[in-house]
Amino acid sequence: MSSNGTSTSVQVALRIKPLTQDDLTNLPARFQRQIISVSPYNQNQVVVEQEKRQIFQFDHVFSPETTQQEVYERAIENMITKFLEGYNVTILAYGQTSSGKTHTMGTADDRSIPPESKGIIPRTMAALFSLVTSGQYKSHKFSIKVSFIEIHNEDLIDLLGEGNEEERPPVMIREDSRGNIYWTGLQELKVTNVDEVMDHLARGSMNRQVGVTDMNSKSSRSHAIFSVTMVQQKFIPHNYIPGGQHVTSPPSSRPGTPASSRFGSQPSSRTNSSLDKFDDGEWVTISSKFHFVDLAGSERLKRTAASGDRAREGISINSGLLALGNVISALGDPNKARHTTHVPYRDSKLTRLLQDSLGGNAQTLMIACVSPIEYNVNETISTLKYANRARNIKNLASVNQEEAGWNDVTHLQNLVMKLRSEISTLKAAAAQNTLRSQNGGSLSPEKVSQSPIINGNNKHSLNGYSEKNNRISGGMNTQNNDFIGKNTSITSGIPGRMTPTTTSGIPGKSTPVGGRETPTRMRPTSPLNTFTNGNIHQPREKLSYEALEEQLLQLQISYQELTQKHAKTSAELALHQDNYDEMDEIIKNNDPGIKLKVVTEQEIEQFEKTISSLESKLAITSAALTHSESMLKEQENRIEGADSANEQNKDLVASLQKYIKELETKLQQREIDLRITSTRDTSSEKFISETIQLLETRLKEKDEAYAELEEKLNNLQLGESSESSSSDKITRLEAKLEFLSNEVNKLRNLGIKFGPDDRPEN
Numbered sequence: 167m168s169s170n171g172t173s174t175s176v177q178v179a180l181r182i183k184p185l186t187q188d189d190l191t192n193l194p195a196r197f198q199r200q201i202i203s204v205s206p207y208n209q210n211q212v213v214v215e216q217e218k219r220q221i222f223q224f225d226h227v228f229s230p231e232t233t234q235q236e237v238y239e240r241a242i243e244n245m246i247t248k249f250l251e252g253y254n255v256t257i258l259a260y261g262q263t264s265s266g267k268t269h270t271m272g273t274a275d276d277r278s279i280p281p282e283s284k285g286i287i288p289r290t291m292a293a294l295f296s297l298v299t300s301g302q303y304k305s306h307k308f309s310i311k312v313s314f315i316e317i318h319n320e321d322l323i324d325l326l327g328e329g330n331e332e333e334r335p336p337v338m339i340r341e342d343s344r345g346n347i348y349w350t351g352l353q354e355l356k357v358t359n360v361d362e363v364m365d366h367l368a369r370g371s372m373n374r375q376v377g378v379t380d381m382n383s384k385s386s387r388s389h390a391i392f393s394v395t396m397v398q399q400k401f402i403p404h405n406y407i408p409g410g411q412h413v414t415s416p417p418s419s420r421p422g423t424p425a426s427s428r429f430g431s432q433p434s435s436r437t438n439s440s441l442d443k444f445d446d447g448e449w450v451t452i453s454s455k456f457h458f459v460d461l462a463g464s465e466r467l468k469r470t471a472a473s474g475d476r477a478r479e480g481i482s483i484n485s486g487l488l489a490l491g492n493v494i495s496a497l498g499d500p501n502k503a504r505h506t507t508h509v510p511y512r513d514s515k516l517t518r519l520l521q522d523s524l525g526g527n528a529q530t531l532m533i534a535c536v537s538p539i540e541y542n543v544n545e546t547i548s549t550l551k552y553a554n555r556a557r558n559i560k561n562l563a564s565v566n567q568e569e570a571g572w573n574d575v576t577h578l579q580n581l582v583m584k585l586r587s588e589i590s591t592l593k594a595a596a597a598q599n600t601l602r603s604q605n606g607g608s609l610s611p612e613k614v615s616q617s618p619i620i621n622g623n624n625k626h627s628l629n630g631y632s633e634k635n636n637r638i639s640g641g642m643n644t645q646n647n648d649f650i651g652k653n654t655s656i657t658s659g660i661p662g663r664m665t666p667t668t669t670s671g672i673p674g675k676s677t678p679v680g681g682r683e684t685p686t687r688m689r690p691t692s693p694l695n696t697f698t699n700g701n702i703h704q705p706r707e708k709l710s711y712e713a714l715e716e717q718l719l720q721l722q723i724s725y726q727e728l729t730q731k732h733a734k735t736s737a738e739l740a741l742h743q744d745n746y747d748e749m750d751e752i753i754k755n756n757d758p759g760i761k762l763k764v765v766t767e768q769e770i771e772q773f774e775k776t777i778s779s780l781e782s783k784l785a786i787t788s789a790a791l792t793h794s795e796s797m798l799k800e801q802e803n804r805i806e807g808a809d810s811a812n813e814q815n816k817d818l819v820a821s822l823q824k825y826i827k828e829l830e831t832k833l834q835q836r837e838i839d840l841r842i843t844s845t846r847d848t849s850s851e852k853f854i855s856e857t858i859q860l861l862e863t864r865l866k867e868k869d870e871a872y873a874e875l876e877e878k879l880n881n882l883q884l885g886e887s888s889e890s891s892s893s894d895k896i897t898r899l900e901a902k903l904e905f906l907s908n909e910v911n912k913l914r915n916l917g918i919k920f921g922p923d924d925r926p927e928n
C-alpha cells in the first residue's frame with residue numbers, strides 16, 4: 167500500500183564531458199571547438215554557441231571539470247534518503263555514444279577503476295550499506311537484492327543469469343494490480359555488503375553487449391538496468407511519538423517475510439505467535455526499488471558508420487529511445503499531457519520496464535550526457551531538447567509501505583478467530599454479570615477488573631473506542647503512526663487501517679466516519695463512572711454486549727468476504743499459473759507452429775504499427791502511381807501527336823525527295839547544256855585563235871611588205887620622178903594598216919589574246 171503521494175517533476179541533470187585524448191586523436195581538429203558551456207550567470211543553465219545562441223535550463227548542470235564525487239553529492243545523495251524512506255528511485259543516463267553515460271553511472275565498474283573515477287552505482291551502494299548498518303536504522307531489518315538486466319535487440323537478457331542461456335526461464339515483464347512493474351525469470355541475488363554488489367556488477371557488465379563504433383572503441387550496444395530491491399521491516403511501537411524517538415525496542419522475533427514481496431516471492435504464512443507481537447507495536451514493511459539505467463547511445467546510425475549487426479542493434483536502440491522519447495513527449499508536453507490518455511509505454515521493452523519510473527510512482531533523475539565540441543553539435547542539441555522535455559514529466563512518488571499482514575489471509579483468519587474467542591469470553595462475562603445483577607448481587611470493581619476482557623487490552627475499547635477510531639479513520643496514515651493504545655492494537659494491528667475503518671473499529675469497511683454511529687456509542691463514557699456506580703453498569707454491559715454482537719456480525723461478514731476474495735484470488739492465480747505453465751511449455755517445446763499463438767499484446771501493437779506504417783506507405787505509393795499514370799497518358803498523347811506529325815513529315819519528305827530528283831534532273835540537263843556550251847566555247851576559241859593567227863600572219867606579211875615598201879620608197883626618194891606615185895601608195899598602205907589594226911583591237915576586246923603578253927590597246 168502506498169501513502170503520501172507527492173507530485174514531483176522528473177529531475178534532469180546535464181553533464182558535459184571533458185575532451186578526452188581519444189576525442190583529440192579521433193575527431194577532426196577543425197571541429198574540436200567547444201560550443202557548449204555553463205552559463206556564467208546561472209549555474210543551472212547551459213549556453214550553446216552556434217550561428218544562433220541557445221540556452222537550456224536544467225535542475226543541475228555539471229561542467230567538464232565536475233568530478234564524480236561532486237555529481238554524486240549534488241544529484242544522487244538525497245535520492246538514497248528517498249529510497250530508504252520507501253520511494254522507488256530511478257536514475258537514467260541518456261546521451262549519444264561516448265558522451266560519458268557508462269562513466270557517469272559506473273555501470274562497467276571493476277576493481278581496476280580508481281576511487282576518484284567510481285561512478286554513481288558504486289558510490290550509491292557504498293552509502294546505502296553504510297546507512298543500513300548504522301545506528302540510525304538499528305530498529306529496521308533489511309533485505310537487499312540486486313539484479314542486472316539488458317535489453318538487446320528487444321530481448322531481455324539476465325546479465326547475472328548462470329548456466330546455459332537457453333535453459334534459463336525467459337525474463338518477462340509483469341504489471342501488478344496497482345500498476346507496479348516487475349519482472350520474472352531473472353536472478354535476484356541477495357547482498358549483504360558493498361563488495362558483493364560490486365562483484366555482481368562487474369560480472370554482469372562483462373556479459374554486456376559492447377561493440378566498436380567509429381566514435382567509441384567500447385560502445386554499449388544495449389540498454390542496461392541494474393536494480394536494487396530493498397525490503398525493510400520497521401517496528402513501530404505503540405507509544406511512538408510522531409517525529410520523535412521510538413520509546414520501546416522492537417521485540418526480538420518479527421514477522422518472517424515481508425507482507426508484500428514483489429519479484430515473484432509469495433507472502434509467507436503467519437503464526438499465532440507473531441500476532442502477539444502486535445500487542446507492543448506493529449511491523450511495517452517498506453519495499454522500494456532503485457533502478458540505475460545506462461541507456462545505449464542515442465546517435466543516428468550514419469554517425470557511427472554502422473552496418474550489418476551494428477546497424478540492426480542501432481535500429482533497435484533507436485526504436486527503444488524513440489519510444490522513450492514518445493513517452494516523454496506524451497508525459498512531458500503539458501498540452502499533450504492534458505489531452506493524452508494513452509502513453510505509449512508498450513511500444514518498447516525499455517518503456518514498459520520503466521513504466522512506473524516515468525510518470526508513475528518514482529523519484530526519477532535523468533542525467534543527459536553531452537560532448538562539448540562542435541563535431542557533435544547536432545546530437546548535443548537533440549539530447550538537450552530530449553532532456554528538456556523530460557523535465558516536464560510529473561511523477562506521483564509515494565512510499566511503498568504496508569502494515570504487516572494485510573495481504574496475508576492466514577493472518578487475517580487467525581485474527582478473526584482470536585477476536586471471536588475474545589467476544590465469546592466477553593459474552594459469557596456479560597451474561598454472568600446480568601445474572602448476578604438480576605439476582606440482586608453487585609459486581610465489585612475488583613472483580614470487573616479481573617475479567618480478561620475488560621482488563622488490560624480491552625479496557626479502553628469499552629469507553630474511548632469510538633472516539634479513538636474516529637481519529638484513526640479521520641487521519642491515520644502509516645507515516646504518522648498516530649497510534650491508539652494497547653487495547654486498540656486489535657484494530658490497529660488488523661491490516662485495514664490504511665482503508666477507512668468503521669467507527670466500530672471493524673476493518674475493511676469503508677463506511678464514512680460516524681455514518682453508522684448511534685449517539686450512544688459516540689458518547690464518551692468515563693470508566694470510573696461505569697465502575698464506581700453499580701447502578702449504571704447494567705446499560706453499560708448491555709451496550710458492550712450489543713456492540714460486541716455487532717462486531718461479531720461484522721467480523722463474520724468480513725471473514726466471509728475475505729474467504730470469498732481468497733477463493734477468487736486463488737482461482738485466478740491457479741488460472742494464471744495454468745496459462746503461464748502452458749506458455750512456458752509452448753516456449754520450452756519451441757514448436758514453431760504453436761509458438762505463433764504466443765503473440766503478445768505488445769507484438770500485436772507492433773504489428774498494428776507496422777501495418778499502419780505500411781498503409782501510409784501504400785497511400786504514398788498509390789498517389790505516386792496515380793501521378794505516374796497521368797504522366798504516362800500525357801506522354802502517350804504526345805507520342806500520338808508526334809506520330810501524326812511524323813506522317814505529315816513523311817509526305818513532306820517524299821515531295822521534297824521528288825523535288826530534289828527534279829532538281830537533279832534539271833541540274834544534269836544544265837550540266838549537259840553547260841558542257842555543250844563549253845564545247846562550243848572551246849571551238850569558237852580555236853576558231854578565233856586560228857583567225858587571229860591568220861590575221862597575225864597576214865599582218866606580219868603586211869608589216870614585211872610595208873618594210874619592203876619603205877625600203878623601196880627610200881630607194882625611190884633617191885629619184886624625184888617617182889615621188890608623187892610613192893606617196894599615194896604609202897597613203898593607201900597606211901589606210902590598210904589602220905584598218906587591220908582596228909580589226910585586231912576589236913578581236914582583243916572580245917577577249918582574244920594574241921600571245922601571253924598581249925594587252926588590248928586603248
Ligand SMILES: Nc1ncnc2c1ncn2[C@@H]1O[C@H](COP(=O)(O)OP(=O)(O)OP(=O)(O)O)[C@@H](O)[C@H]1O
Pocket residue numbers: 182183184186230261262263264265266267268269270382384385386387461462463464535
Ligand atoms: N567526465 C568524464 N571524465 C573523464 N573521462 C570521461 C568522462 N566521461 C566520459 N569519459 C571517458 O570517455 C569515454 C567514453 O565514455 P563512456 O564509455 O562512458 O561513453 P558512453 O556514453 O557510455 O558510450 P556508449 O554509449 O558508446 O557506451 C570513456 O573512455 C570514458 O572514460
